[in-house]
Amino acid sequence: MGEFKVHRVRFFDYMPSAIRAMAFNRQSERLAVARADGAVEIFNFSDNYFQEKVIPGQDSRAVEALCWVDQRLFSGGLNGEITEYDLENLKPRYTVAAYGGPIWTISSNNQGTMLALGCEDGTVKMFEVLAEKVQFQRNFDRQKGRIISLSWHPSGTLIAAGMMDMIRVFDAETGHATHRLLVERGVGASKSREVVVWSVAFLSDHTIISGDSAGKVQIWDGVTGTLLRTHLVTKWDVLALSVSQDQSSLVAGTSEGTVIQFQLISSTVGQQDKEWVRTRTFKNHSHDVRALAHTETAVVSGGMDTQLVVRPLLDKVEKNTQESSLRKIVFPHRSLVCCAKKAGLLLFQFPEHLELWRLGESEGHGKPGDSLTVKTKPEKLIQLKRKGEDHICCSALSPCGGWMAYSTVSSVRLYRLQYNNNNIGITKVSRLPKDLCSVHQLCFSSDSSKLFASSSHSSVIVVALNQQECTYLHTLKPKSSSRQPVHLLFASEDGKWLATANTDCEIHIYNLDKLKLHCTVPVYSSYPTAIAIHPLTSNLVVVHADQQIFEYSLEKKEYTEWSRKLQKLGLHSLWLERDTPVTHITFNSRNPAHIILHDMFMFCIIDQSLPLPEAKTLLYNQMTLRSVPEPERIRHSHAFKICKNFQVWSSH
């Protein structure tokens, strides 16, 4: 076993953004999450809750509400615009101004034909959803206050709108307001402030449920316009409501961070009269819960503490299984740190700027587990602010440390870095090839002579880098007609191979000498989360979102012996139960049998020369091995050596 020096980097102060809105698409089982900085993320719930796509944010786009119409995603924001997102090219497709002031809420009817917007000026605007765009149809009767929340009746004929101090029921055909339900203000000091109806839900039996800023969840009869029941759930605001598909369960999110479930059950067994009864309370957040989604088996909540929590409901799933465990998705499922091995530099990607740091140095040797003294402290060399309004989508640093690149949805920027003694100079490379416009992933070749950029239709653009400029070389296209974006790129160390993986689960290998497609790895149903090519054996190692590991030989174009052995034996159950995906794979130059990989919470070295762990053996056995005397260790050790001491963002 080799010895490794670990640089503990504690200066990457990444701050995630608060979750502002979410929308669940039942057909494709995908959750769209909108964050406070305007970024939109798509999580695939059927594939281990993997964060499939990230559309970077924009300065002025303050998303307040998200809505799915079939497979199209729309958002309305405080800038008064409706945005449709292009999920294949990971950018906004177009924006339409609503001319009603800031948009507070957006909702589509069940048929998927109309979009209703609630605006600041008190109008409910109807937009028709057409094939290529949305078109304004009409306004409803203008009201005196702002429209904060909307809910369609499942039949599409009525809309309930939550405003200040009241709820209005509109007739969708005529646009006239039929009922006005007055919401009581809070007691005591809050009597003087208007109560805001933050969220409404309209059920098919004409029951309206509202959550307001006085902390009440109220049940109304939508036909007569009367209040049926009031539940005071909190002293603070009830910010979000979500109803399950079968309308028997409702969840309410509060400013306290609690999520309260109500269920439609009859108070005595056997009776027919059902009513909404408060059942469970979940306290999984430390700050306000601003967005909720009620899926068939779970409650998904997100809010100001930036974590996405999936809480399966125990009456819908089997207890004590992988399915029934609480999941907290905290960190992004992709790598935000790039390391230049030869130069000892780190590039940190933030949404609005990039930071380049030089690693510190230490001297001396020590036993495993010791901390060495730091001779030179790590220093920040460059902080580069992005130009324009768009946030940074991806970034890369060349292994020699001489080139730095980042891309946004609208442009790509390339910089040349020069080091003379203690100074560092940075010059922008102007006049990039025209094809480099909207790029999802960037990667430098290991000799820093080429830049690979993934573009639309899963193609990769190859650009050659000379002293001060770059020239377009070639576009690598896969044989399949996939339109999905490429989210992983890896250039082999000998400069011969380039591996790409896209969100259609396709992995393509290109031969860089001949600049054409070499082979396609057989498609596995789960998303690849990390890929790497071994420098000596030219084997491709892939880890998927469901934690499966494959090794594919590029020369022979088939799975390797070790990979087949692993698949036959199966991975250890504890390995498969890990809930964060592996984001990086690398290799040990001193021992070719090692594969080093990590996810957010653990760091693992797979030794291919050792036997694989059986299902019953202890997986995390590093601590026990240390306590066992030397000769015994060989007997007990297996291939997976896992260390959980550090939270790992990157490893090289």
Added chain:
Amino acid sequence: MAKAKRGNATSSSKMADNSDKQAEKFSLMLDSSDDEAPEEVTFEDSKTQALRSMKQALDTARREKELLKEKRRKRQELFQEQKKRKLLPADVLEEIDPTSSKKPRQSEDEAEEEQQKGDGEKELRKKKKKTRGKLAHSRILKGNYTVATLEERSMASFQQQAAEDFIQSRLYGPGSCRTTSNELLSLQNKKGWNKSAAVQFVKKDWACKEKAKAEKLKKRWIHKQHISSC
């Protein structure tokens, strides 16, 4: 009106009145034996007199207003003339004109501002250079003038800001009963089993600039003392 008239009459002709009174008294004293009946003034006469004085008052008010108006108009004209005199010559404006209709107005306004400040082209160039950083596109024409488009800071951003302020005030404003995480953690520290100090009891990064300056001054003072003692 009648009262006022009477009042006016008394105030304006107090002296006359007094003299009148005195005269009257005198005449009374002289003609005390006359027992003249008071003069008969017909209703018509007094009515016409009242109307006349009213009209006079209205006339004076109108005249005053008109005078003020005239004065104001004259002043405005004078200012316009002064402005016109200080404007850029027409040919320069023509040059700037072909770019767009908005831009020359902007540059004109900026130019006017500059001129009014007193200095000439030099100030203009300086100001244009300063604002160039903020402006999106700029074109440099011959001479020392730059024309640039301003960013659209329209109603939308104002409304967006107002909406964001609304949310901020509802969730974090007064009456929201929130506390900081510092307070929460500090209370936990105080109430827990191992009571400890409040979180961030000593703010290490408080006034760091001042501390650095103080350090430097201290070093300098010590150095000075050292030199003076040697």
